[in-house]
Amino acid sequence: MEQKINRKKVLVLGGSGFIGSAIVNLLISHSNKYDVWVLVHRSYNVQALESVKVIRGSLESLDLSWLDIIQPDLILHMARINGSGTRGRRRAARRGRKANLRLIDRIKLSCPEVHVIYVSGTLVYGDHGEKTVDEECALNPISYAREYIHAETPWMEALDAGEMKVSMMHPPWILGLQSWFGEFFIKFMKRHNQIPLFGNGNNWMSIIDLADCAGLILRYIESEKTNDIFNVFNPNGLIKMRDFVKLIQEETGLEIKKVPVEMITSTFDRATAEAFTFSLKSTSLHDELITTYTYKHLNPKNIIENNLSFSSL
Template sequence: MKILVTGASGFVGGHLIERLLKDGHDVFALVRNPKKLAIPAHERLQVVKGDLDQDNLSWVETLPADLNTCVHTAGIVHAYRTDEFYRVNTEGTRNLVNNLKKKYTSLHFVLISSLAAAGPSAGTEKRNENDMDLPVSIYGRSKKQAEEVLKEAAPKTFDLAVIRPPMVIGPRDAAVLDIFKMVQSGVILLPGFGSKEKLYSFVCVFDLVNTIVKVIEEKKTTVYYSSHPQVVTFNELILEIKKQLKKNWLIYLPMPLFLVKLLTIILDFIYKLFPHPLRLTPDKYHEFAATNWTCDGAKTEKELGQVYNYDIERTITVTLIDYKSRNWI
């Protein structure tokens, strides 16, 4: 197949491209800066320089006429300016679809969305594809709107699929690295007194890529949660990292949620004066406040034959090996 992958220099996009090349597909990798693409040159890989910010995306004309699939992984998870979420996640999707449909009458379009587009679970049950979506953050609403834009803008001749992963963990991920570093420091900041028992679904990036590949190859046209059956509490995640880091002690510092919210407001103000890389933003507060971020990947197991090979122990192991090899930790 000939496959366009947006967000090629990103965490999920990079792993996906490596798998697609290994499987013998021709990959067209969209990047803003080709120097940031961490994938070695390959005879089946063509780097496409461009972005999704304009109404007219001239780079689309460089794509082959017989392109089969577009996998849209590009997007942002953190931003201090909330309008950035809609500009990148929502309007970027709109621009991409509008330009692709000018050139292609048929295409399989796979959008990599997020559990945040659905929101946390209201009770103790895992979310599934039939539940009503109630995103609680601007990030989640921007991803939900991206899904809606896809349905509205794409022609009926396009085959559409959406994959919603929960927390994605794996080699080269800079987001979960923050948690590893916190454990390494020995001081665990808890947003809220009940944070240790908050529930999370997760998926190793290798299992997520497997879901994406199955959706591509079987040309599926529906919504899937790609999620390992195992659910972990935040404390179980911390303790697994602690075990593998061979850390002897931890100090837990719980913060009342109102103080967490106040801290995000202060950091937001500081960011306007002195930009910093901290990921604690006012928008993330709404995600921290939720107690159950779980979803059910059973549909992928039933319809795709998905096997989730990476439980939390194995996922942390492969991630930590990679972090150490890069001197990140």
């Protein structure tokens, strides 16, 4: 008689977003292991989510009685409330903090054993020049993280207090057409027939393809680790901004256009300028996760080639 496998119940918040969609697709491909529920806000690809259970709503409006119904084993949290400009981000962060505190309180009542994985980013570490940064690095948020970290703080406090099973993921520069790469590079190249070089290009970037970012988060889930911080990164993905731009030039043949910090600030804002000029070399104390994962796109050249292939340049 065949033994029935108990599938892990996973509730994904923000599952129709950039990173969320990639992770949900991976979970769907392992349907023998995971029973997936996805919270979606506004429109979503019905066909892509036809094999999962969909809950309509936002982080703020989520009917928390769903936690009683689902009794999830894992909550993947990628639902950030966004705002425009410094004031808008502050307001969004206050709303996000309130929604997260509300969610934490209900989790403690409804499913206290659930493992929550919150996906953040490396802007929370700040600028570190030539230094390598692992999970023990103190937080010094810059750019958009200055405001958004206030929404994340309840999860960090819960992790520090050991009162819940919480893990924080810190992915670096994720390449994808719906990411900063599509918004600031692909659009610029299509509009100006040039490649932008933001700032002087001396800052370190730790880049990773979207597929590998999602794959490493799934690798973490499968490791059964909890109460951790994990810098999701590709050890071969370290590159300076100027060399990143040169690789794009090799693929496209376009000339490079220098965009000074002052122009970034005046065109966008200070936060955007900081995001494109801060320097950070990611690494991780979870060496066993990094070394046992097989990267689909191994180095910056492979990562750039993959993303340009979808760009119609």
